[in-house]
Amino acid sequence: METKLSREVTADHPPVNTKAGAGSVDVALDEAIRFEHTLTFVEACKLYPSAIAWSMFVSLGVIMLAFDPQILGNLYAMPQFQSDFGYQFEDGYIISAAWQTGLSMGNPVGQVVGALVAGYPMELFGRKWTFGACVALTSALIFIQFFARSLEVLLVGELLGGLVLGCYAVIAPAYASEVCPMAIRGVVTSYVNLCFVIGQLLGNSICAGTAKLTDHWAYSIPFALQWFWCLIILPGLIWVPESPWWLVRKGRLDDAQTVLRRLASEKVDIQQTLAVIVETDKLERELEMGSTYWDCFKGVNLRRTEISVGVYCTQVLSGIYLINYGTYFFNLAGLPTEEAFQMGIGFLAVGFLGTIISWWLIVRFGRRTIYNTGLFSLVVLQLIIGILDCIPGRPTNVIWAQSSLMLVWNFFYDLSIGPVCFVIISEASATRVRSKSIAVATAAQGALGCIMTVAIPYMINPDQANMQGKLGFFFGGLAALCFVWAYFRVPETKGRTYEELDILFGRKVPTRQFRNYVIDSEVSH
Template identity: 30%
Template sequence: MAPRLRRRPATDVAVMSGAQIFMAEDLGVSDTQIELLSGAINIYSLVGALLAGWTSDRLGRRLTIVLTNGFFLVGPLIMTLAGGYTALMAGRFISGIGVGYALVIAPIYAAEIAPASSRGLLSSLPEIFINTGVMLSYVSNFAFSALPAHLAWRLMFAAGVVPTVFLAAGVLTMPESPRWLAMKGRLDEAKAVLDRTSDTLAEAEQRLREIEEVVDAGSNGAGGSNGGGGTWNEVATKAGVRRVLATVLALQFFQQASGIDSVVLYGPRVLAMAGVTSNTLLLGLNVLFGVAKAGSILIAMALADRVGRRPLLLVSTGGMTASLLVLGSVFAAFAGAKDDAAVAAVAVAAVVAFVCTFSVGFGPMAWVYSSEILPLRLRGQGAGLGTAMNRVMSGIVTMTFISLYGAITMAGAFYLYAAVAAASFVFIYTCLPETRGRNLEDMEQLFRTK
């Protein structure tokens, strides 16, 4: 039972792609202010990401989700009622904390609650909700685009409160993570949850024994999961732990540095420069991108436990590289073209290919893989560090995209992202072992972190 929590980070990011058009008209905000407002949520999310590991280890995974929901309720309401740039930034700050919390706790909870046989599928569910959130945000942008500017962008943000209501209802039926319960010595409760979430009672018994062994090893080792000092002591003294943490940080770096959030946030601007001139058509194409992303993640969900994480990551990064090269070449060869339907069509096809190949592998699998390989005693804090890296890179990408293409041209920007995607392919091919079908407790042996 994976949480629907990560739909909210998606709506916070994707709504800006359409709202920025009307905010600029209504409030007169500049390109620089739009750039900062769009990217600042990723920097603010560092606060949530760095607190989430501590919170989830002490209060539990479930209560952390409840806390996250509160941020997601307050942030959009502030933005909806904002009368100027300062209030908008305050709303982005509150939402940003929620984004950081969500990106840490959702993959941890999904990985810890799921049996090994379906962990890839269930751990991919947060990503399907991200893509569903993106799609619904694009739909709401399109639906409200015919309204006056001062109403359009406010209703776009107000619509983001709706998923929060559904999440609040969903949390009531969610059990606590059995691994967190075992860490706290609440073995009877952990066993009850495992009985509900395992394929058989025998499997539940086996999972409980494996969890107990890891908890015992952690409590007798470098400080367990409750002490931050223990975490850093293990990083300093154990090569396997350093390898795991480096892998998590590298995956999160490459996922965002390849430019996905530039396309999610600035898709209408990119296509406008490729020759699409109608605002209505631009927002309609955004809906197409959202549908393509959501559909592609279904492929990842179907294949994650059949073919494994590594093949999906390789196919994804290879496809991303190719589509970014095509998109860059469109701008390099036809930079001066205006109202050329063929050029615009190729650009649209390249963007669709990019978001599809991202969502079929790198989008969900970076989170699935990262949450799988972290040892239980380090999972909360390690996931927080990985999410911090993800948000820093997303912030850098989104806060510099307009300036970047202004400095090196739109073609140069996409060629740069293609180079990063190619480097991520090499990293995955040379450094990442397959984790499909392994229990979370087996990762200790795979990466030799004991």
């Protein structure tokens, strides 16, 4: 196939004009492209209820990924856990910064190793069976955490569990982006962020409920409740459809057609959808996109990988890892234990609300504007928190003001860079290297997470730096640097099919021209 591409005038959300032979494949392509661009969000929800449901089901793994580090962070503020595993400090007990660092390393280390490992089975065996294997392994490794009665055993459980949990961050957005049409792609991929918030909120709520217990069940119950998700997911795996994009790359066109029929209503012409998937895969092979980790850093893919890595790492650099220490942070800020747990729950509740509202913004405004505006808001809020901490004596009203601003910060985070990140990493990556591109971004985020996991306990612990609200200066400064990068590098991907995105990146279209760039393609077979 010979492809000729030429630039025309700019317009908002332009269509692709495809001139081809008179064959049925060409007609199907024309109709499919026109259908994708005219389909509204509401119409897509009506036509693809199964696709939405299965993408949400696979994203349940992310709840487990978020739940584990959240309960661990809460345990540091739990009196029974402190007395059983910590040492005496002043009038109570604390877990040393060194052990907090070691225990909390499981999740970010898992995201680094697990994410990179996940890329291979996802391409060899598909999204479905890789997901199933991970859930089965998670259910087995929970036993170590549940029966741990020493920090050493708990450390082993966290490290091994983290290796598997890291895979879910790759599987969920990749699967969601490949089973749903363009009109709902942004919402279903951003739903991954809601699953993070749900896992964190459940972790905080459960620990708040068990914190008053005076035996090992105070921390054993939260660990045991991780089995709940395994019991839901494993039976449902029997009916999970495989990704049609993966099936096409494997040459299994009949299976891909069967899956597309399951994902869409009877009103959808799946032959058109299949034609677009085949054509996009063909185009990426012509552009020599490749399908290995090394291909993520070759040619046009380098820019696409940079964008995915950048938006994911920005989450860490702007302060998201403070969420895992939210209750502990509020406790150290001067709030009583019970109020610290309540503030931690409220912290995540506003995040839940922010993510829900973000869906309307994503459908209405796209990605770039929301991402950059939200990131700038986070910078301002972090700096205000830092300034308030400089008030001499830190009176009670200042402590409550800082805590309240942290809630506002989390709302804006989950309104913008939290959910939009997962949309961007799914859309910026080429379909042939999507699982590996997301894996690289997840691993990079996890590597930064390792650094933060080491640093944060030493920055906030009362027997160490005891920075308290001055952390706002640290994360506010890092977020400001991220904002400058995002302004020049994060493009608008809303309203573009995967084939269009391949063409835009292939032409090296400048970042700020992505939104209004018109593609006129002439394709001859």
